[in-house]
Amino acid sequence: MIHRILITGGAGFLGSHLCERLVTEGHDVICLDNFFTSQKTNIQHLLGEPNFEILRHDITLPIFLEVDQIYNMACPAAPGHYQYNPIKTIKTSVLGSINMLGVAKRCGARILQASTSEVYGDPEVHPQVESYRGSVNPIGIRACYDEGKRVAETLFMDYHRSNNVDVRIVRIFNTYGPRMHPYDGRVVSNFIRQALNNEDITIFGDGSQTRSFCYRNDLVDAIIAMMNNETNFVGPVNIGNPTEFTILELAEKIIELSGSSSRLIHKPLPSDDPTRRRPDISLAKAQLGWEPKIALAEGLQHTLDWFQGIKLQDYRPPTPNYS
């Protein structure tokens, strides 16, 4: 069945892949973005397609559109991006969700929220299961993102219970791949950029903190499956790769794959940086029949190849360049 689909944040790293997949499947796709952390080049190759349309708009403001599915992906995701204007970040999650839930309610559309592993904060339960309620510092520098996303989940569930809106919630764990903003300050993009230029690789803290990295194709498969699941399962569901690495291990793998002569240097650990993170994906396996297929070395190789093909000067740093 062909759907009319709205993707907010559609020009971003994950949103642009989602646009590509859904346009290829023949759906009518509206990509809505304010281009805060992205640029038109991410979706330029889709501009000539008859079933693709782009709207410059900010989801903190209301909009009237006619659609049957909404992927609410709009929100700065990298710590440096969401801390750049923290008040705007929380408005994007809260006012943006209210506006998009309003569109879904008016049109009878199904709406999926891109939530995050950050709702678990610095977790005391490991690996993280969906029933764990999290440990977020509500007044820390990550709270604009974490608490915004937690309120967004609340809004989604309340629109579902009170107004019968057809919702889906996915909690995305660290995802990487081609088209990450090269200056977003996230660990994969920083390390790859530094390795390819033989610059020092910046390990924050001692590098013993862990993350579990999911390749973007696996992630996009999962969120499309969640949107189209016809059971009454609304989530939240963890989506991520359960193989856990320390940040030091990640740096060593990137040096090995790129043949770089970079050295490792240490910088202070930012406050509230979670010490460990790994999704329990049993629920996604049981409900969606999904699990990731792409191992870190393979995904990093694709990402390295993409970084080697881009011109860094084509990318406008939206925030001060971290390197």
Ligand code: NAD
């Ligand atoms: P991204 O920064 O590349 O994409 C976000 C997009 O949203 C950008 O194109 C940006 O310009 C747009 N945007 C931001 N504020 C907006 C607003 N007010 N109105 C309209 N557009 C706006 O980040 P991403 O990694 O592609 O993340 C996409 C979504 O997935 C985000 O909601 C993020 O919180 C979530 N997520 C991502 C990860 C990850 O590891 N990539 C992990 C957890 C959750």
Ligand code: UDP
């Ligand atoms: N990190 C690092 N060096 C960098 C960028 C990040 O050591 O140049 C660390 C960061 O402190 C965190 C982990 O890598 O522990 C993942 O950071 P990222 O910003 O990618 O995402 P997070 O999972 O913290 O939101």
